[in-house]
Amino acid sequence: MLTFVRRRIVSSAVPLVVVILGVFCLARLTGDPAKLYLPLSATPQMREDFLARNGFDKPLIEQLWDYLEGLFTLDFGESLRTGQDAAGMALRAFPATLQLAGATMLLAIVGAVLIGSWAAYKPNSLADRLSGLLSMAAASMPDFWFAIMGVLVFAVTLGWLPTSGVVGGPEVWVLPLLTLLIRPFGVLVQVVRGAMVSALSAPYVKVARSKGASEPRVVFGHALRNAAPPVLTVAGDLTVGLVNGAVVVETIFGWPGIGKLMIDSILQRDFAVLQAAVLITAVTIFALNILVDLCHALLDSRVRQAVTA
Amino acid sequence: MPAFPPRSTPRKAALALVLLAGLVAGSGCTVANSDSLTGGADGALQIALQQEPPTLEPCESSLTSTGIVVRSNITEPLVERDPTSGALKPLLATGWKATDDHTWTFTIRDGVRFHDGTPFDAEDAAFSITRAVGSKLGCNVDGYVFADSKLEVSAPDARTLTVKTKDPDPILPLRLSFLEIVPTGTNTTSKVREPVGTGPYKVADWDSGISLRLDRFDGYWGTKPDYPAVRYVWRTENSIRAAMVASGEAGIAVGLGPEDGAGDLGVAFPNNETTALRMDVNVTPLNDIRVRRAVNYAIDKNGIVESLFLKLGEPAGQLVAAGVVGHDPAIKAWPYDPAKAKALVAEAAAAGVPVRTPITLIARTAQFPKVAETAEVMQEALSQAGLNVKIKMLDTAAHLEYQLRPFVRDAGPTLLLIMHGNQAGDAAFTTSQYLKSDGPQSQYGTAALDEMIAQAGEKTGPERSQAFGKVLAYQNENVVQYAHIAHMRGLIGIASNVRYKPNSASTDELRLAEIHPAE
Numbered sequence: 001m002l003t004f005v006r007r008r009i010v011s012s013a014v015p016l017v018v019v020i021l022g023v024f025c026l027a028r029l030t031g032d033p034a035k036l037y038l039p040l041s042a043t044p045q046m047r048e049d050f051l052a053r054n055g056f057d058k059p060l061i062e063q064l065w066d067y068l069e070g071l072f073t074l075d076f077g078e079s080l081r082t083g084q085d086a087a088g089m090a091l092r093a094f095p096a097t098l099q100l101a102g103a104t105m106l107l108a109i110v111g112a113v114l115i116g117s118w119a120a121y122k123p124n125s126l127a128d129r130l131s132g133l134l135s136m137a138a139a140s141m142p143d144f145w146f147a148i149m150g151v152l153v154f155a156v157t158l159g160w161l162p163t164s165g166v167v168g169g170p171e172v173w174v175l176p177l178l179t180l181l182i183r184p185f186g187v188l189v190q191v192v193r194g195a196m197v198s199a200l201s202a203p204y205v206k207v208a209r210s211k212g213a214s215e216p217r218v219v220f221g222h223a224l225r226n227a228a229p230p231v232l233t234v235a236g237d238l239t240v241g242l243v244n245g246a247v248v249v250e251t252i253f254g255w256p257g258i259g260k261l262m263i264d265s266i267l268q269r270d271f272a273v274l275q276a277a278v279l280i281t282a283v284t285i286f287a288l289n290i291l292v293d294l295c296h297a298l299l300d301s302r303v304r305q306a307v308t309a
Numbered sequence: 310m311p312a313f314p315p316r317s318t319p320r321k322a323a324l325a326l327v328l329l330a331g332l333v334a335g336s337g338c339t340v341a342n343s344d345s346l347t348g349g350a351d352g353a354l355q356i357a358l359q360q361e362p363p364t365l366e367p368c369e370s371s372l373t374s375t376g377i378v379v380r381s382n383i384t385e386p387l388v389e390r391d392p393t394s395g396a397l398k399p400l401l402a403t404g405w406k407a408t409d410d411h412t413w414t415f416t417i418r419d420g421v422r423f424h425d426g427t428p429f430d431a432e433d434a435a436f437s438i439t440r441a442v443g444s445k446l447g448c449n450v451d452g453y454v455f456a457d458s459k460l461e462v463s464a465p466d467a468r469t470l471t472v473k474t475k476d477p478d479p480i481l482p483l484r485l486s487f488l489e490i491v492p493t494g495t496n497t498t499s500k501v502r503e504p505v506g507t508g509p510y511k512v513a514d515w516d517s518g519i520s521l522r523l524d525r526f527d528g529y530w531g532t533k534p535d536y537p538a539v540r541y542v543w544r545t546e547n548s549i550r551a552a553m554v555a556s557g558e559a560g561i562a563v564g565l566g567p568e569d570g571a572g573d574l575g576v577a578f579p580n581n582e583t584t585a586l587r588m589d590v591n592v593t594p595l596n597d598i599r600v601r602r603a604v605n606y607a608i609d610k611n612g613i614v615e616s617l618f619l620k621l622g623e624p625a626g627q628l629v630a631a632g633v634v635g636h637d638p639a640i641k642a643w644p645y646d647p648a649k650a651k652a653l654v655a656e657a658a659a660a661g662v663p664v665r666t667p668i669t670l671i672a673r674t675a676q677f678p679k680v681a682e683t684a685e686v687m688q689e690a691l692s693q694a695g696l697n698v699k700i701k702m703l704d705t706a707a708h709l710e711y712q713l714r715p716f717v718r719d720a721g722p723t724l725l726l727i728m729h730g731n732q733a734g735d736a737a738f739t740t741s742q743y744l745k746s747d748g749p750q751s752q753y754g755t756a757a758l759d760e761m762i763a764q765a766g767e768k769t770g771p772e773r774s775q776a777f778g779k780v781l782a783y784q785n786e787n788v789v790q791y792a793h794i795a796h797m798r799g800l801i802g803i804a805s806n807v808r809y810k811p812n813s814a815s816t817d818e819l820r821l822a823e824i825h826p827a828e
Contacts, residue, residue, distance in 0.1 A: 039452020
């Protein structure tokens, strides 16, 4: 297993390096931040001072070296916009996104396993058709539209929930969670249903039934374990998408997460914060991918044997 | 055939899920990055802004996102401009007079204290001016309000401040109404994030990314404001800010559009913003004045205001709105005459002007409601006139590359959609930026126009207004760098339990002392 982990780390390190270099180069292609931060009548001297103060007057290779040095000490410099420590800003924002993504995927997986298995248990039944319709609708729902309609109905018209914000009790979670949940839930229900339909028709299920296993044990003990790998792959992909920044939800609901921070940093040419936010996100996604692969190996001995061979 | 799984697997999976659920629930449903907030049952007025202030540095208060919180709330200037009448009123200075052509003397108010308890005197005023104007701090107020002004500031005694200017400056008190006063000892080498001021509110808690709370300053020298505290929150999405007012979560929501859903709670007000197309006069075919006139005739300003802005504005014929010194009501918007536009383009083409050269119409995303549709309407109108126009939508930073000197090189002929807000109330601030041939946001000008601007700047009273009116008329007749579109109107959401009358400065300076609970 250690060999497997080592191989995965090595193969993931290359894309990580590409991301680190890519964000540095692409950020600098977006233009000169001096115009955003200096007054209209800034003199050439003020401009030079600004560039020197923020290290933009150095040759690009030297700026890159400073950036790479900073990676090891988590020192990305100061935010041009707020003057605060860039790494601190990213590290403060990231847990808010992780919480939201974690809670969303937890609910999506549990809900999808229950409903997808129920639909697959009796293919073409009313339950199957109903879950198919609902999951298709959920998977195709535009999240920004759902969010705005949710605010209109539940916050403005009924007054049951707050419109936005993060201060308060569990009620502040409801609309952001539902908005973020709806698409992964729809996709996962379809994946679980498909995988379970083929698992439940496999010979080992008939053997289990003939040996007197109860139906819940047949479905959740035998079939689900064998249907899990494709579900895990899709769920991993969806989780990566959420960790990468639930930008729409964070923007609409004023959620102080990493996606909103990244967008603001791009718009404000705040290179230090952008670099810090992208790196933290990339490392997390890198770790998440290894975790998904490990789970795959644990669930399927064929994968385990293939990678350790 | 796959092996049967060990019996414990479902239990392990269930355990993992329970642990994960516990992780989320264990946080007590509290969102990370939101620890220090206290909730809303404290009598605080909640205000929904478009964006978080990047800083509260007082010398950056000419930036809308900073000024709307800081100006006259946390810090105060020496004099204050009444946004409705345009008159200057005493604030931290009780009086001022020009002692000669180059010198202004201010009498400093007694009995004022900063939030940290230190008394305010003329030394603080002199320090604040020196810190912000012509210093290495690179303050925005320096560029926008003081431009190239060279000031000599002194405090002969605790209650007297003198300011000498290199050239006669009849509007120096107006300029100083933009300069917020901070105590001596405030950092002069870097900007401060949370300032100390003399205003009716002081910074209590700034939770980055979430909210900013100001508490009423008990030692305030003037009339105490009604609300004991004010909490600013920021929501980028307009419809959410409108919903916050509609649901009673916020007392005030700024920067709304007519279709955001505020309904009867949305109050319109003139915001001194004017939209226009700036034409790059240095490149063909826009270097031909017939083509530039054709652009003016081709655009249906009334149609844009009626259909796209939903009547929140009026067609414009000049860069400054009514209420600004220099605005001339006699200057009307160019008439909409597509036939004349077509004829002018044809005439230019016949004279050898390459009118089919592609022209780029550059607009800024989210600059105002329906900005993309406005650009499309203008593109179609100009195409009908015989020009070849393509649209380029940019974000703020990229748009600034075209808007400010040094301009983007080799961009070809461009029509830049701008929105100019003159919050100072005097056309000098507009003409020096947008019309002077070397203005930071001007691509063209003439020696005659520069001379007219310089002469107008030295006048006072009605003569000053007339002189700037002539400058604006001259632009339309002889220079035609701009095709004006509309004087805009803003929309602010005001909850039913709040009383506030917005004015032309509300977008940049939301004075909390003017907001009251509804009776």
